[in-house]
Amino acid sequence: MKWTKMMIQTLRDDPQDAEIDSHKLLVRASLVKKISGGLYTFLPLGMRSLRKVAAIIREEMDRAGAQELVMPILQPAELWQQSGRWEAMGPNMFKLKDRAEKPYALGPTAEEEVTDVVKSIVSSYRQLPITVYQIQWKFRDEIRPRFGLMRSKEFLMKDAYSFDVSLDAADASYQAMYDAYKRIFARCGLKAYPVEADTGDIGGKFSHEFHVLAEAGEDGIAFCPGCGYAANLEKAERKVAAAAGEPCPAYEEVHTPNAKTIEQVSAFMGVPGSAFVKSLVYAADGKPVMVCVPGDRDVNEVKLKHFLNAKTLELADYEMVLKASGANAGSVGPVKPAQADLRIVADQALKGATGRIVGANKDDYHLKNVDLARDTAIADGDYADLVIAQAGDVCPRCGKTMELKRGIEVGHVFKLGTKYTDAFKAVYKNDQLQENVMVMGCYGIGVSRTVQAVIEQSHDKDGIIWPASVAPFQVVIDLLDPTDKAVAKVAFDLEAQLEAAGIDVLVDDRADRPGVKFKDADLIGFPVRVVVGAKGLANGGVEVKRRDQDKSRMKIVPTADAVAAIRELLAQ
Numbered sequence: 001m002k003w004t005k006m007m008i009q010t011l012r013d014d015p016q017d018a019e020i021d022s023h024k025l026l027v028r029a030s031l032v033k034k035i036s037g038g039l040y041t042f043l044p045l046g047m048r049s050l051r052k053v054a055a056i057i058r059e060e061m062d063r064a065g066a067q068e069l070v071m072p073i074l075q076p077a078e079l080w081q082q083s084g085r086w087e088a089m090g091p092n093m094f095k096l097k098d099r100a101e102k103p104y105a106l107g108p109t110a111e112e113e114v115t116d117v118v119k120s121i122v123s124s125y126r127q128l129p130i131t132v133y134q135i136q137w138k139f140r141d142e143i144r145p146r147f148g149l150m151r152s153k154e155f156l157m158k159d160a161y162s163f164d165v166s167l168d169a170a171d172a173s174y175q176a177m178y179d180a181y182k183r184i185f186a187r188c189g190l191k192a193y194p195v196e197a198d199t200g201d202i203g204g205k206f207s208h209e210f211h212v213l214a215e216a217g218e219d220g221i222a223f224c225p226g227c228g229y230a231a232n233l234e235k236a237e238r239k240v241a242a243a244a245g246e247p248c249p250a251y252e253e254v255h256t257p258n259a260k261t262i263e264q265v266s267a268f269m270g271v272p273g274s275a276f277v278k279s280l281v282y283a284a285d286g287k288p289v290m291v292c293v294p295g296d297r298d299v300n301e302v303k304l305k306h307f308l309n310a311k312t313l314e315l316a317d318y319e320m321v322l323k324a325s326g327a328n329a330g331s332v333g334p335v336k337p338a339q340a341d342l343r344i345v346a347d348q349a350l351k352g353a354t355g356r357i358v359g360a361n362k363d364d365y366h367l368k369n370v371d372l373a374r375d376t377a378i379a380d381g382d383y384a385d386l387v388i389a390q391a392g393d394v395c396p397r398c399g400k401t402m403e404l405k406r407g408i409e410v411g412h413v414f415k416l417g418t419k420y421t422d423a424f425k426a427v428y429k430n431d432q433l434q435e436n437v438m439v440m441g442c443y444g445i446g447v448s449r450t451v452q453a454v455i456e457q458s459h460d461k462d463g464i465i466w467p468a469s470v471a472p473f474q475v476v477i478d479l480l481d482p483t484d485k486a487v488a489k490v491a492f493d494l495e496a497q498l499e500a501a502g503i504d505v506l507v508d509d510r511a512d513r514p515g516v517k518f519k520d521a522d523l524i525g526f527p528v529r530v531v532v533g534a535k536g537l538a539n540g541g542v543e544v545k546r547r548d549q550d551k552s553r554m555k556i557v558p559t560a561d562a563v564a565a566i567r568e569l570l571a572q
């Protein structure tokens, strides 16, 4: 392929709305073009990488025994109403109506659709297990689209769904997808880690996310260097030793005017935040619950919601806080709240804690010398792990100290159970001709997001450094003297030889200065660069080097040996 025949427009300046390197490079290297907030066109160069990622996914899905199909993006509302998610998805889902006022959604995922399809075809255990997948555009009404393809309104996703006769059988389907994912990300040149995750709105019991570690990642991951335990911050557990509190004198009131937050009271009293108990009132299924955590920690609402077994959980409004505790939010505490039977739950680290400072349930007052066991009505069973994990916490598996990393989620695997197959009555007959509900799993990969994750993980100050497997072209030939017929012939002959060898190559045949070509080659990040010029040919051949090697590694090879040398560089 010749550069002058391709629609490429590299840019010197970063786009104004780009906050992270991979977003800047996607646009500057002419891979994508923004249409509007959260909407991007894949330009020809970007499309080539997108197709390569999709091809790897397809090969590994097929190899794992999954079958490809494709389902409509436009999904009738009744499918979503049947599962109860028409409301539950809330404003994240694009909803629209046809001319007859029939409601639809632009699919953000397809559990409902696929369950409806499979139940209409599968009726016997003999037809199971089945795993089907599609690579299809998905939609999400992001409140704040950002980070390029990371949080966009429209994105390409591979979604797979497994159907099995039992939970045990579903384990094997899950494992097959888990293993396929490891191969897929490795082949894309990505270091992706499986991370334990909460199951969120999808439902089910158990899941892993695959994360690419990157400073710019949006998700926090607790990671144990001792045993490899990794979990996202919603899910991450920690081991907590009981607080071995010394006995303390009876509690007493302290006047703390104008100090509302832990930081303010802590500065006012001159004691560290860890001496405090942070108390918040939540509405769990509409009823007030007080939650106490150490003053220097934050409540993990996902853990709290699970612990309370609540369908909905949100911070209580001003009136509920006042009624439940007797004070405004800044002075709430677990000792004698206004509502005598208020349920109070507390983080495990507070069990046995003494000498703590808590809100007095009286505006502008705190209590010091509080012994939680002595002075509060928190039941033994209401202590649990309720905070967001942080660096320095103790690993729940091996007891070593955990680190905090940041990651970009590129894939997830979920064990769904029967949430959707129950809702859709997706049943099969067993060998006794009895009807049983199928057990499901679902498995996603952000295809467009993976392209950007590769860039985020592999770039330098000059541009992208593509792994050969997903680069738009594996090789660029910088033709320095396109008007010199003899030199041009060498470049175009080499192009033909490389193409015949199955290596894709772009010849930069523009009339620009060498400096411009080298800059663009580094910016787009082709894995191997070949320089063909009159000077080099006079010195014995063409110059070759890998993008990730510096200039000193540039070597001259005779034209006749160029294909072999390039192949060797690509294989390194």
Ligand SMILES: [Zn+2]
Residues within 6 Å of the ligand: 224, 225, 226, 227, 228, 229, 395, 396, 397, 398, 399, 400
């Ligand atoms: Zn560990």
